[in-house]
Amino acid sequence: MEIENSCRLKVLISEEQIDEKVAFLGKAISRDYAQVRDLVLVAVLRGSVYFAVDLSRNLSIPFILDFIGISSYGGGMEHPGAVRITKDLDVNITHKNVLLVEDIVDTGLTLNYLLKKLRIRNPSSLRVCTFLDMPEKRILDVPVDYKGFEIPDAFIVGYGLDYHEHYRNMKVIAVLK
Amino acid sequence: MPVITISRQFGSGGEAIARIVSQRLNYLLLNRATITEKLKEYDVSEPEFSQFDEKKILPGDGDTSELEKSYLRYLEALHNFFYDLAIRENLVILGRGGQVLFKDFPPALHVKVIAPYKNRLQRVQKLYNLDEAAAARLISEQDQDREEYLRHAFGCEWFDLDFYHLVFNTGILGLEEASDLIIQLARSLEHGNIVSRKDYEEQLMKESLQPGVVLDASGSPPAFAHPSEEEFARMLDFYRIKWLYEPKTFPLQWDSEGNITEAFSPDFYLPEQDLYVELTTQKQKLVWRKNKKIRRLKELYPDINIKIIYGRNYRSLLQKYGIEEKKRS
Known part of the structure; x- marks a missing residue:
């Protein structure tokens, strides 16, 4: 992706900063879960895949990696329906230690729904790790146990975050103007 | 329902x-x-x-x-x-x-x-x-x-x-x-004559300070004052967040005879989160009056949990979901 040639993109977080932060989070999580068995990393499709994979490479403890997908709000329609799980977990998380891995937490609406859905499956513990946190946009107070960067309200792309499926594979995080 | x-x-x-x-x-x-x-x-x-x-x-x-x-x-x-x-x-x-x-x-x-x-x-x-x-x-x-x-x-x-x-x-x-x-x-x-235990406890607590006025608890579809509120309500419905539209009015000022001269009704109340949400689509420089009211609300009712969604944050929310902003008709 030619970031320099695009006047619409401004790099916010570089590849080096990303690597450094992921390594830091990996260490912190490995330390906190060192005495715990049955850690399940639950990555939220599709945005968090890049972060989840990198994070998992930085863990020095055993874990199971699984994915969950939910439908997104489309808006504009008269009857948009309700959020649904589009891809469920393959792993039973009952009595296991779950770490939900998000690319970004902004309004808290998605995370609030996911936490509710996972809680009813009775995991031993349920924590949240997000690479980006956008508190300015928060509507619901949701717990965030690990976070990479706190960023201002802007349209962000790269490192899993897309704009109409573009920019997802960028190795940096940029603001789309 | x-x-x-x-x-x-x-x-x-x-x-x-x-x-x-x-x-x-x-x-x-x-x-x-x-x-x-x-x-x-x-x-x-x-x-x-x-x-x-x-x-x-x-x-x-x-x-x-x-x-x-x-x-x-x-x-x-x-x-x-x-x-x-x-x-x-x-x-x-x-x-x-x-x-x-x-x-x-x-x-x-x-x-x-x-x-x-x-x-x-x-x-x-x-x-x-x-x-x-x-x-x-x-x-x-x-x-x-x-x-x-x-x-x-x-x-x-x-x-x-x-x-x-x-x-x-x-x-x-x-x-x-x-x-x-x-x-x-x-x-x-x-007919909205039964309130939940949480609402009841909250009401009791507020009444012991300075009462909010319960205006509408009927659950019937509200007449939204602005299209942005309707869109926001749809978003909440989509994410299964329970909400009430302008359920309470909080008196903010009284005259010497105790009549209410200024009041504020937050747009939404989310009972599960015990949170009021006020949406404002005005430009930042025009929201000072609302900010002043909210400051007063927080002074008088310090236990109230309220979140303000400003115009730019609301617009960025619409952008996130790929929605075009609707203006008041």
């Missing part, structure tokens, strides 16, 4: 009460027969429903078995189905953890129906034409299944009475009398 949930001991007559109440109130009854039919739309087949309905599946050793995965998918579909319907219809939900799923749902009435064992035994023998031993076995199996289902699906105890507004003992009270009482309360619920 109002939801009545009826949890019942097997053989207590809870199902008959649910039928009477739903027929007289013209509410949709969600029992085994109706759920079986409608759940097909949620990709749950009839055999699957029969296998999992109000039952617990014991976790296997090691990896998740296909059975457990199907069970979790079934629970998800069932709960989605209930929530989807509750937005559109008045419901009577028989069992299936309705009292937990709709615990903080504002227009909801939660009922438990019990009866002495002797009465249940007689009723089951008569109803299913069984001898005493077979009826006893059936009661024991059914009650155990329901108890374990609640524990497994929600981590809750079936006999936790905190969930219920009413508990009827049909060994003492007839089915008709119990149904009449439920119907009477349901009608009050339709």
Whole structure:
């Protein structure tokens, strides 16, 4: 992706900063879960895949990696329906230690729904790790146990975050103007 | 829309009460027969429903078995189905953890129906034409299944009475009398005359400071003042966040005779989060008046939890979901 040639993109977080932060989070999580068995990393499709994979490479403890997908709000329609799980977990998380891995937490609406859905499956513990946190946009107070960067309200792309499926594979995080 | 949930001991007559109440109130009854039919739309087949309905599946050793995965998918579909319907219809939900799923749902009435064992035994023998031993076995199996289902699906105890507004003992009270009482309360619920325990406690707390004025708790579709509020309400519906539109007005200023001269009504109240939300689509430099009101609100009512969504944050929210901003017509 030619970031320099695009006047619409401004790099916010570089590849080096990303690597450094992921390594830091990996260490912190490995330390906190060192005495715990049955850690399940639950990555939220599709945005968090890049972060989840990198994070998992930085863990020095055993874990199971699984994915969950939910439908997104489309808006504009008269009857948009309700959020649904589009891809469920393959792993039973009952009595296991779950770490939900998000690319970004902004309004808290998605995370609030996911936490509710996972809680009813009775995991031993349920924590949240997000690479980006956008508190300015928060509507619901949701717990965030690990976070990479706190960023201002802007349209962000790269490192899993897309704009109409573009920019997802960028190795940096940029603001789309 | 109002939801009545009826949890019942097997053989207590809870199902008959649910039928009477739903027929007289013209509410949709969600029992085994109706759920079986409608759940097909949620990709749950009839055999699957029969296998999992109000039952617990014991976790296997090691990896998740296909059975457990199907069970979790079934629970998800069932709960989605209930929530989807509750937005559109008045419901009577028989069992299936309705009292937990709709615990903080504002227009909801939660009922438990019990009866002495002797009465249940007689009723089951008569109803299913069984001898005493077979009826006893059936009661024991059914009650155990329901108890374990609640524990497994929600981590809750079936006999936790905190969930219920009413508990009827049909060994003492007839089915008709119990149904009449439920119907009477349901009608009050339709008119917004029953508040949830949380609302009640909150109201008491506020009244001890400076009362907010309850304006509308009817649950009828509100007339939104601005298209942005309607869009925001849709977003909340989509994410299954319960909300009330402008439910309270908070007095902010009084004249020397105690008349209210200034008040503020936040746009939304989210009961599950105990949070007020104020949406403003005005430009930042024009919101000073609103900011001033909110500052005053926080001074007078320090326990109120309020979040303001400013124009630029709202616009960025629309951008995130790919929505074009609608202007007031």
